[in-house]
Amino acid sequence: ELSKKAAGTFNHSLTMGTLAETAAEAIGANPTLARVGxxxxxxxxxxxxxxxxxxxxxxxxxxxxLLPEQSVDLILAHVKRGVELxxxxxxxxEIIDFIPMHHGTMVIxxxxxxxxxxxxxxxxxxxxxxxPGPKPSTKETAIVMLADACxxxxxxxxxxxxxxxxxxxxxxxxxxxDDGQLDEAPLTFSDVKIIKDSFLAILVGQRHxxxxxxxxxxxxxxxxxx
Numbered sequence: 001e002l003s004k005k006a007a008g009t010f011n012h013s014l015t016m017g018t019l020a021e022t023a024a025e026a027i028g029a030n031p032t033l034a035r036v037g038x039x040x041x042x043x044x045x046x047x048x049x050x051x052x053x054x055x056x057x058x059x060x061x062x063x064x065x066l067l068p069e070q071s072v073d074l075i076l077a078h079v080k081r082g083v084e085l086x087x088x089x090x091x092x093x094e095i096i097d098f099i100p101m102h103h104g105t106m107v108i109x110x111x112x113x114x115x116x117x118x119x120x121x122x123x124x125x126x127x128x129x130x131x132p133g134p135k136p137s138t139k140e141t142a143i144v145m146l147a148d149a150c151x152x153x154x155x156x157x158x159x160x161x162x163x164x165x166x167x168x169x170x171x172x173x174x175x176x177x178d179d180g181q182l183d184e185a186p187l188t189f190s191d192v193k194i195i196k197d198s199f200l201a202i203l204v205g206q207r208h209x210x211x212x213x214x215x216x217x218x219x220x221x222x223x224x225x226x
Contacts, residue, residue, distance in 0.1 A: 008054030044082025
């Protein structure tokens with residue numbers, strides 16, 4: 001159902017599954033649980049897929065015409081709805097836990113910043129722009145939190161080289177540590193380094209250079225009749 005209604009989210013989840021499984025195996029966590037948790041982490045987006053940028057191919061971003069608090073309500077709803085879907089379909093609690101925990105209590109920073117610009121810093125309560133949690137409490141849910149952030153950010157890069165990808169991964173993981181998002185997860189500093197290295201091996205490999213074929217520019221820019 002996710003592949004039909006939210007194809008961008010589906011493809012994001014598949015890539016996350018590979019990242020999460022590989023990292024979990026590297027630190028001695030449960031690789032199958034991590035992969036399956038990644039597959040189901042965003043099922044709530046089925047109910048309103050166009051609210052999320054990965055599903056907005058060739059369509060206007062609906063958030064351009066919404067107030068930041070309206071946008072945040074839409075974004076937060078996918079967590080609640082995802083949990084409800086998981087329960088309705090009889091998913092195990094171990095899988096449902098990935099749905100709220102992969103966001104923890106992170107701030108939805110884009111719309112928080114937009115609200116501050118619109119209303120002024122003093123008029124905006126940051127807690128209204130946080131996910132409700134809980135924070136990740138297992139190695140597997142923590143890995144999926146980190147994989148979610150890194151996969152999305154690296155996918156958005158243009159002309160990314162290995163150093164840029166490494167910088168993004170390091171900064172995103174460190175920001176979650178600094179924000180206390182991993183405080184309840186049983187990860188060591190050694191685990192975190194191994195997770196970073198595991199992610200980098202995959203993400204850099206996915207962005208390897210490809211040769212341009214003869215007449216490729218013509219293929220890319222010439223429109224043919226259906």
